[in-house]
Amino acid sequence: MDDITWEEPFCGEGASCFRLGTDATGNAYVAIAGAEDAALTESREALRRMILDIKAGKADHLL
Numbered sequence: 001m002d003d004i005t006w007e008e009p010f011c012g013e014g015a016s017c018f019r020l021g022t023d024a025t026g027n028a029y030v031a032i033a034g035a036e037d038a039a040l041t042e043s044r045e046a047l048r049r050m051i052l053d054i055k056a057g058k059a060d061h062l063l
Contacts, residue, residue: 003023003024004021004022004023004029004036004039005021005022005023006019006020006021006029006031006036007019007020007021009033011033016032016033017032017033017034018030018031018032018033019031019032019033019036020047021036021039022044022047026043026044027041027042027043027044028041028042028043028044028046028047028048029041030042030047
């Protein structure tokens with residue numbers, strides 16, 4: 001996972017910090033900051049769809 005470009009962590013109050021990353025081959029990664037070696041991997045399109053769905057409120061029931 002050396003070729004991943006990681007974004008700065010997204011942190012909540014008193015919660016784990018999450019990081020998003022991408023690579024040159026079209027993959028996207030989601031990891032807990034400090035545990036990037038155990039990241040979930042999916043396509044950039046899947047990550048884009050997840051972010052759009054979250055922004056649209058489809059995950060609000062998890063809050």
